Amino acid sequence: MTKKAFQPPFSVHYVFWLGWKILIVLSVSLCVLALLRIQRYSQPPLSSRVSNLEFHGTPKVAFLFLARRNLPLDFLWGSFFESADVANFSIYVHSEPGFVFDESTTRSVFFYNRQLTSSIKVGWGEATMIEAERLLLGAALEDPANQRFVLLSDSCVPLYNFSFIYSYLMASPRSFVDSFLDKKEGRYNLKMSPVIPKNKWRKGSQWISLVRSHAEVVVDDEMIISVFKKFCKRRPPIDASKGKQNVKLQKQHNCIPDEHYVQTLFA
Ligand SMILES: *[C@@H]1O[C@H](CO)[C@@H](O)[C@H](O)[C@H]1NC(C)=O
Numbered sequence: 132m133t134k135k136a137f138q139p140p141f142s143v144h145y146v147f148w149l150g151w152k153i154l155i156v157l158s159v160s161l162c163v164l165a166l167l168r169i170q171r172y173s174q175p176p177l178s179s180r181v182s183n184l185e186f187h188g189t190p191k192v193a194f195l196f197l198a199r200r201n202l203p204l205d206f207l208w209g210s211f212f213e214s215a216d217v218a219n220f221s222i223y224v225h226s227e228p229g230f231v232f233d234e235s236t237t238r239s240v241f242f243y244n245r246q247l248t249s250s251i252k253v254g255w256g257e258a259t260m261i262e263a264e265r266l267l268l269g270a271a272l273e274d275p276a277n278q279r280f281v282l283l284s285d286s287c288v289p290l291y292n293f294s295f296i297y298s299y300l301m302a303s304p305r306s307f308v309d310s311f312l313d314k315k316e317g318r319y320n321l322k323m324s325p326v327i328p329k330n331k332w333r334k335g336s337q338w339i340s341l342v343r344s345h346a347e348v349v350v351d352d353e354m355i356i357s358v359f360k361k362f363c364k365r366r367p368p369i370d371a372s373k374g375k376q377n378v379k380l381q382k383q384h385n386c387i388p389d390e391h392y393v394q395t396l397f398a
């Protein structure tokens with residue numbers, strides 16, 4: 132007898148071989164698919180951005196004004212910017228959609244046409260407020276020269292001259308964000324857990340100064356902002372015609388996103 136007689140028939144071999152081949156082809160295609168997905172999700176949302184280390188040139192401070200309509204203190208800011216080098220700063224304004232900053236509404240040329248075209252309607256105590264902040268930061272990030280980002284309201288005034296503020300901010304590698312734990316307030320909503328655990332909930336002033344990498348963190352955030360949008364609803368005023376429904380409406384969470392969002396995100 133030759134060795135051959137002990138070998139399994141060819142057909143079993145073939146089925147076995149075919150099975151392996153299908154399995155290998157399948158796993159390879161699954162790997163390729165998985166890689167493609169990872170690739171898609173790891174792409175930065177704004178490809179035009181340049182990181183801190185790559186920028187050479189005169190760094191700018193971006194002044195970001197979050198206004199209701201016009202800027203009542205434009206004349207003060209006007210004289211503040213007059214003593215600055217135009218290469219050292221930039222201005223962005225988020226105001227009521229459609230409001231135009233020109234000679235008929237504004238006393239300082241520095242603000243002409245500085246309104247974001249993407250402005251949205253903002254409601255006090257609603258998540259639209261933090262969305263407007265993110266729009267301002269996003270617009271300012273498009274200019275790689277912007278290295279410090281200062282968020283201001285329409286009632287902020289400069290307490291120091293331009294060169295003092297410029298060198299103060301540029302000399303520090305840090306952001307300035309007021310952030311603390313307020314044990315007495317009940318604005319945290321348990322439904323925000325587990326994305327936002329209770330021990331990470333922070334409170335602080337809306338008016339901040341950020342370095343570029345932190346501004347990017349705020350603009351790129353998808354996770355924390357969506358929780359704020361979902362669970363921070365402004366409590367409506369009591370409406371007698373709604374009767375007993377008021378009890379339920381008043382239980383809605385008033386969490387004042389602008390006093391918590393950036394602080395909680397960084398925590
Ligand atoms: C700006 O303010 C600083 C500090 O108050 C002062 O020392 C400096 O002379 C001022 N610079 C100009 C150009 O006014």
Ligand SMILES: *[C@@H]1O[C@H](CO)[C@@H](O)[C@H](O)[C@H]1NC(C)=O
Pocket residue numbers: 189190214215216219293294295297298
């Ligand atoms: C403008 O920026 C340059 C370079 O950073 C700096 O030397 C100069 O003092 C700045 N000018 C003002 C008015 O702050």
